[in-house]
Amino acid sequence: MPLPTADESSHFPGLARVAALLADPGRAAMLWALMDGSARPAGELTMVAGLSPSAASAHLARLTEGGMLAAEVRGRHRYFRIATPEIAQTIEALMNVAHATAPLRPVTRPARTVPLEMRHARTCYDHMAGEVAVQVFDRLVDGGWLALEGDDLEATEAGVARLAAWGVDLGALRARRRRFACTCLDWSERRPHLGGALGAALLERFTSNGWVERTSRPRVLRITPLGQREFDAFVRP
Numbered sequence: 435m436p437l438p439t440a441d442e443s444s445h446f447p448g449l450a451r452v453a454a455l456l457a458d459p460g461r462a463a464m465l466w467a468l469m470d471g472s473a474r475p476a477g478e479l480t481m482v483a484g485l486s487p488s489a490a491s492a493h494l495a496r497l498t499e500g501g502m503l504a505a506e507v508r509g510r511h512r513y514f515r516i517a518t519p520e521i522a523q524t525i526e527a528l529m530n531v532a533h534a535t536a537p538l539r540p541v542t543r544p545a546r547t548v549p550l551e552m553r554h555a556r557t558c559y560d561h562m563a564g565e566v567a568v569q570v571f572d573r574l575v576d577g578g579w580l581a582l583e584g585d586d587l588e589a590t591e592a593g594v595a596r597l598a599a600w601g602v603d604l605g606a607l608r609a610r611r612r613r614f615a616c617t618c619l620d621w622s623e624r625r626p627h628l629g630g631a632l633g634a635a636l637l638e639r640f641t642s643n644g645w646v647e648r649t650s651r652p653r654v655l656r657i658t659p660l661g662q663r664e665f666d667a668f669v670r671p
Contacts, residue, residue: 473515522559555655561633587615
C-alpha cells in the first residue's frame with residue numbers, strides 16, 4: 435500500500451495542494467486579474483497570463499477543479515471568477531507576504547512603486563483598499579464604531595446606529611455565510627483596511643451614494659468630488 439504524502443498525513447490536509455495551484459506564474463496572473471471581483475472570459479485571461487490557448491485552458495481547468503475559480507457559461511463563452519471571498523482574501527494576504535519577503539527589499543513603508551491611483555483607492559475583491567480605505571478603517575475603530583477582537587471586528591452600540599444611518603443592514607450581513615467584519619492587511623499601505631461582509635457593504639454604499647466610481651482600469655476606484663468631501667469630513671471630524 436502506498437505511503438501517504440506529507441500533505442495527506444499532516445494536520446493541514448490540502449495545504450500543499452492549494453499552494454501548488456498558486457505557485458505557477460500563469461495561474462497567479464489569472465487569479466490576480468480577477469481580484470476586482472469581475473468575471474472574465476477565458477480569452478482575456480489567456481492574454482493576461484501570456485499563455486497559449488491550450489496551456490491557459492489547462493490552467494483554468496486546474497483552478498476550477500481545485501475550487502479556486504468558479505465558471506459560468508454566457509452564450510458561447512465561459513467566464514471565470516474567484517470562487518469565494520475567502521479565496522480572494524487569501525490571495526491578498528499572500529501578496530502581503532510576497533512584498534514583505536522580497537529578496538533584499540524588506541518592506542518597511544508603503545510600496546512607492548504602486549501607481550498612485552491604485553494606492554489611493556482600489557478594490558480588494560469586493561471591498562475597498564488603498565489610502566482612503568485605511569483612513570476610513572482607522573476612523574471606524576478610533577471613533578468607536580467598530581471594536582477589534584483579534585482579526586475580527588464587532589459593531590459597537592454606537593456603530594450599529596451610525597452604520598444603519600449610512601443604510602447598512604447589519605442583520606442581513608450577519609446572516610451571510612462569511613465573516614461579518616475583519617481586518618485585511620493593505621499590501622500598499624502596510625496597514626489594515628476593512629474586509630468581510632461589512633467591508634463589501636460599505637463599498638456598495640459608497641458607490642450607490644456617488645462617493646466612489648469604478649473606472650475602466652481593473653481594480654482602480656475614483657473618489658468623486660462629493661466623496662472626497664464626505665471622506666474628509668468623516669476621517670477628520
